[in-house]
Amino acid sequence: MTRQMLPAEVKAALIDVCGRSFWYKQPLFDIFARAGMPEEMYLKYEHEPKFKIARQLIGDLELAGDDGYLLQRRLLSELCRLRRLPENDLPDRDAGLEALRRLKTAAREHDLGVDEARAATTRRTADAEAGIQKARERERRLGELRDAFLELSRSEDRQSRGYGLEDLLKELFALHEIRYRKSYKAEGEQIDGFFNFGGFDYLVEARWREKQPSQADLLAFKGKVDRKIESTRGVVVSMAGFDGEVVRRIREAGPANLVLVDGYDLTLILEGRVSLIDALQAKIERAAQEGLIYFQLAALFK
Numbered sequence: 001m002t003r004q005m006l007p008a009e010v011k012a013a014l015i016d017v018c019g020r021s022f023w024y025k026q027p028l029f030d031i032f033a034r035a036g037m038p039e040e041m042y043l044k045y046e047h048e049p050k051f052k053i054a055r056q057l058i059g060d061l062e063l064a065g066d067d068g069y070l071l072q073r074r075l076l077s078e079l080c081r082l083r084r085l086p087e088n089d090l091p092d093r094d095a096g097l098e099a100l101r102r103l104k105t106a107a108r109e110h111d112l113g114v115d116e117a118r119a120a121t122t123r124r125t126a127d128a129e130a131g132i133q134k135a136r137e138r139e140r141r142l143g144e145l146r147d148a149f150l151e152l153s154r155s156e157d158r159q160s161r162g163y164g165l166e167d168l169l170k171e172l173f174a175l176h177e178i179r180y181r182k183s184y185k186a187e188g189e190q191i192d193g194f195f196n197f198g199g200f201d202y203l204v205e206a207r208w209r210e211k212q213p214s215q216a217d218l219l220a221f222k223g224k225v226d227r228k229i230e231s232t233r234g235v236v237v238s239m240a241g242f243d244g245e246v247v248r249r250i251r252e253a254g255p256a257n258l259v260l261v262d263g264y265d266l267t268l269i270l271e272g273r274v275s276l277i278d279a280l281q282a283k284i285e286r287a288a289q290e291g292l293i294y295f296q297l298a299a300l301f302k
Contacts, residue, residue, distance in 0.1 A: 004069030005062050007110045010076065013103040017079055018054035021096035025050060027086040032057070035074040076112060080104050139272065141175050146270040152208070161208040166192055169206060169237065172269070176276045189224055197280055201232045202259075208239045215246045218258070222250065225257055232257075239263035247294045259283045260294040268297050 006014070022028040028050060032042045041060065045053040061068035080103065085096050106112075145168060152164040166183055173180035173195055181194040193204030205221045207213060218236065225234035234257060236242075241262040250258065261283070268274050274282075279297055286295035 004065060004072070006058075006072055006076065006112070007106070010103070010106045010110055010112060011058060013099070013106045014076060014079065015051060015054040015058065016099045017096075017103045019049070019051035020092070020099040021079075021082075021085055021090070022050060023087045023090045025053070028053070031078050031086075032075065035071060035078045037071055037075070073112070076103075076107055080107050138175060141171075142270065142272055145171055145175070149266070149270050158209065162206070165206045165208045165237070165239070169193055169204065172276055178276070191224065198284065199231075201229070203228065203232060203234045205234065205236045207237065210240060212240045212243050212246070213238050215249050218246065218250045219253065222253070222258060226254070234258045235261060237261045237266065239266070242294055244294075251291060251293055256287050256291045256293050258293050259287055262294075262296065265297045274300060 005011070018028055025046065029042060029046075033039065037057075042053065042057055045056050048056065058072065061072050064071070079100070082100060085093060085100070090096050148164070148168055152161050152168070155161050155164070170180045170182050170193070178195055178197060183190065183192050184194070185191070191203050192206040195202050195204070203221075203225055213236065221234060221236060225232055236258060238260070239262070241264075242260050247260065259280075261279075265279065269276050269279050274297055282297065282300060283295050286292040
C-alpha cells in the first residue's frame with residue numbers, strides 16, 4: 001500500500017498544534033471526529049500524551065493509503081479553520097496560538113490551506129462517494145447471499161439447509177449493521193440466534209423444514225422467550241410458512257411477543273425489494289399496533 005504523507009514541515013506543525021493548542025484531550029478528540037476518523041482509531045492512544053497521540057495517529061494514517069491521506073487532509077483543514085483556541089483555560093495560550101499560526105503558514109506555503117466553503121464541498125463529495133461505494137458493496141454482498149440462498153434451496157440435506165439458514169441470517173444481519181449471535185445453548189435450551197433491535201432483545205428460531213411449525217412447536221419457543229427478561233421477544237423464521245389456525249391459537253395463548261417470518265418474506269429481503277430494517281419495523285409495528293404477529297411483507301406491495 002502506498003504511504004501517503006503530508007510535507008514534513010506541515011506534519012511537524014500539525015503535531016505541535018495537537019500538543020500545544022489543546023489542554024484537555026476531549027476537545028482534540030472532537031476535532032478528530034469532525035475530520036471523520038473512526039473513534040477506535042484514536043481512542044487506542046487515549047492514555048498517551050497529546051503529542052504522542054498525534055504522532056502515532058499520523059503514522060497510522062500514513063500507512064492507510066489514499067483513505068488515510070484524505071483523513072490527514074481533513075484533520076489539517078479542521079485545525080486550520082480554528083479562529084481561536086478551543087479552551088479558555090489553556091496554561092500557555094501564547095504557545096498554543098503560535099503553534100496554530102505556524103500550522104496555517106506551513107499549510108498555505110505548501111498550498112494545503114482550504115477555506116471553509118471548499119472544505120465543506122470536499123467533505124460532502126467524499127461522504128457522497130463513500131455512501132455510493134457503501135451502497136454498491138451492500139448490493140454486491142446481498143447478491144452473494146441471494147445466490148447462497150438459492151443454492152440452499154436446491155439442497156436435499158435437511159441438516160445442512162438448517163445450518164446454512166443460520167449462517168445466512170447472521171450474514172444478512174451483519175450486512176445491515178445489526179449485531180447477531182448465532183446458535184448457542186442457554187441453560188440446556190437451544191437458541192438459533194439472538195439480536196437487539198429498537199431497544200428490545202430478540203431470540204430467533206430458524207426452521208427450514210417441509211412442514212409448517214405446529215402449535216406445540218411455537219408454544220415451546222414462546223416458552224423460551226417468556227422465561228427471559230421481560231423486554232425479550234421472539235422471531236420465528238419458517239421457510240414453509242405458518243398455518244393460519246395455529247397462528248390464531250398462538251395469538252390467543254398470551255402476549256403477542258412473537259414475530260413470524262416466512263420463506264417469501266426472506267426472499268423479498270434478499271431480492272432487495274425491502275430492507276431487513278424496514279421489514280423488521282413493519283412486522284413489529286403490526287404486531288404492536290394490531291396484534292398481527294404474522295404480517296406478510298408481500299402486503300407492502302399491494
